[in-house]
Amino acid sequence: MSYCVNCGVELDASLKECPLCNTPVINPREQDQKPGQSTGRAEKAATSFPEEKGQVETVKRKDFGLLLSMVVLSTAVTCGILNILVFADSLWSLAVIGACVILWVMMIPLVIYTKLSVYVSLLLDGGAVTLYLYMLTFLTGSGEWFPGLGLPITVLVTGVAEALTLCICKLPRSFLTVALYLFSAIGLLCVGLEIMIGYYLAQEISLSWSAVVLTVCVILDIALITTLSRRRLRNEVRRRLHF
Secondary structure (H helix, E strand, C coil): EEEEECCCCECCCCCCCCCCCCCCCCCCHHHHCCHHCCCCCHCHHHHHHHCCCCCCCCHHHHHHHHHHHHHHHHHHHHHHHHHHCCCCCCCCHHHHHHHHHHHHHHHHHHHHHHCCCCCHHHHHHHHHHHHHHHHHHHHHHHCCCCHHHHHHHHHHHHHHHHHHHHHHCCCCCHHHHHHHHEEEECCCCCCCCCHHHHHHCCCCCCCCCHHHHHHHHHHHHHHHHHHCCCHHHHHHHHHHHCC
């Protein structure tokens, strides 16, 4: 008793092809014959089995972006409605809505508009964070910290991120040079943060913990610059670290 390899219908021993789907009936023993003894049916053995493979259509990036956008939008709208109609004691939904705005802005260069410049993307991220901090002022009951601390820190972080991205994209790029740019950015960022925080809290400019971070970053930068300036040393470090 045999069955069709394509549709599975039971076949009579005398049939040469399936009466339902017209697939040739192949005797597995005939495939073991020598090339000179092969029959016409055996020559078609390679094409007698279905060749199509089931595949799931890939999801387009724009469709995925639309799905994520609707999820983020529905979350923000639902929380806003709940805040207005049910939990009206405070404006807690502003924190959720602001987080949704940041998440959506971060999704733009990934799944919505992939041709967006990285510099514009960083500016949009900084703008979203600024909006989020401003919305938090309605929850804290005081907005003095926003122009005095929140906004300057956001501008500083965005500016450092833009400068770091510019160095990586426009200047010579390797493992050592990227490390050099990164340590420099960390040192400047920490110094800027301590200056802003100290001036906001005590109206004075002083360095303490950021000076330690800056010193470490400067030492590392000097070591990296020395390594980059000496070709033999640079090649030796690359061989040792396998990059």
